[in-house]
Amino acid sequence: MKRCIAALAAVLLSGCATPVTEGPEVSIDARNEETRRQQEYVLAVRSEETARLLRIAEHVKAANVELCHRRALSIGAHFESIYDYAGQMRAAAKAVHGVSGKPQVTWLDERGPAAKAGLRMGDQLLAVNGSRVASGPKAGKSARGLLAAALHGSQNLQIQRGDQVFTFDIVGRQVCGYPFFIADSDDVNAFADGDRVVFMRGMMRFVKNDDELALIVGHELAHNVMGHIDKSKQNALWGALGGALIDIALAAGGINTGGDIAEAGAQAGALAHSPEFESEADYVGLYFAARAGYDVERSEEFWRRRAVDNPSSIRKTTTHPTSVKRFLTLAATRREIAERKEAGQPLLPRLKKDSPL
Template identity: 35%
Template sequence: MLRIRSTLLLSALLPPLVLIGCAAPQTRAPSLNNASMDAETRKQQELVVEDYMSNYKKLQNVSSRIVTNSTDLCGDKVAGYYGFNYWNQDGFKPAWKEITKSKYSLDEKFKILNIVEKSPADKASLKEGDVLVSINHWLVPVGKDADKQLAQKLAEQAKSLGPVELAVLRDGAEQKVSITPVKSCDFQVHLAADDVKNAYADGTNIVMYKGLMDFFKTDEEMALVLSHELAHNTMKHIEAKKKNATTGGVLGLLLDIAAATAGVNTNGDFSRMGAGIAGNAYSVEFEQEADYVGLYIMQKSGFNIDNAAGFWRRMAVNNSQAITIKSSHPTTPQRFVAIEETVKEIKGKIEKGVALSPELKK
């Protein structure tokens, strides 16, 4: 006990003792007003939210063209697409709740804060700021799980691709808006607020990070990445990886059992090792396939693919290790050359009037 107390005492004394011998600034710092700092803190938080929403709208405008023009590649994963996004007071992450609630006048009701350009919602003259009241006379709920109920109802109504009547509150008066959804790939596109240069697909969703949004110079670069991630989902790469991991885990389990029979306890090491090895099998090839199929998706969505390969040169400058090191992805030179060849393939098909479909193995 004495030794512990002595250690705690020395820990408390060390910082001031160290500071005594350290050089200090020579000028007099300005006095800071707490109220001014609080106001500036709030202003910076508001700017963060504004930047997020600006990027979110850009992302939805580009992704809408991609998911609505690639349905022939999505198999049975298709749904009706409206082209609007809504939030209520609980729709943003907790750290932003107070700011977003105040800035957008949010309460327990769902308010439309984004209308995608040229979408069914845009053509139906739905407006940002409209509050959802009912969907085909079904009253929009509030409270616990209301967001899930609303999303499910919208999805159900969109299945037939027929007109959907919304009742909304606009400037204090209720108005009726009829929207006819269009067919789209049924993969939701989300924006993560993290400042990392990354994006991923999980078989159901596509997630873009804000750090990558800041890196894009053009809509074409954004479309390239979105198309790549959509290709992961349409080609069922995530399902394939899970299946491979399961197969590897089973084979590893047989080795664990064999070792146990010989009196060796492996603690499941072979199962984990087998799952890891098999789960990562063909990772590079899956990425190459997503690049390949993604370019077809990008072209079909009306984006210019001529400069697609140049994006990977920019990524190489940002991460020079990727030029020579192949991990779960191809090297950036491999991606550049493969994309250039794919662009030639697609352009050749356009010139010949051939259907724009990726070439599958025979």
């Protein structure tokens, strides 16, 4: 049977149209060399994007830690080993970052505790507070776990730099306890899930400057700080309970809904107040960016540019407010922030009595 299928495929393919020009031949060596170059280029660009996001997120999280109920200790450095990269990208990682089997500094906040203590890019981590970092495929995870385990006070890091070994006592700083990541997607989007924040690469390319990126960082951080994800889950639960009561009542009358109304109620509940949550994240998030020292002037222009990609958002409210409302809300918030600065008042959003802040 397989031979018959192969023969039939060969006959069909023999009738396909073919190119009519003779282009230049490309050698295997040339293809391999360009493969290497492109992998290194991809990694270098993505590393720059990640470093940019981590730097701005670190500043926003540190500036607003007093408003966060979930906190973490940060030294402003990230450690990776070659095993943190996919197999086909490890050679590029070694070429771009010089990584090896030992975890080393691949990102450093120039204003953070680690940089101030003297750590440098490329420094290899040997031990944290006397605990040796694991070697091999678990090296990076081991390093990050040991650093995360220290919640207070000073951390003693044993570092190898070239042929020399140093020790550094680094006093970490408290930041909002929500890590930031980048996902491989061209979508101009970012989301918070209550525990972390994820940016799509499309968003990283869309924002014009660091001030605009800080606006989106503040918005997503606000979702987590304000408990919007938990509130949506609570609303979904209430919607499901209401729908279940209707399912039960209909079942008593001989109508079997199969739980469809409970499911619909859960979906409706999850979406309840979603536009309001987004507006609140816009409002609080702009304060977060301003408190971190970023320029929020003309921040609302972001939503005019977004309307170009999604013109229906100008008039249509979905899970998010219209781009018109978001533009006007940010403009009003920006003016409110400017007035507070001029009056010498604390940069704090106006809160209701039941605010999680």
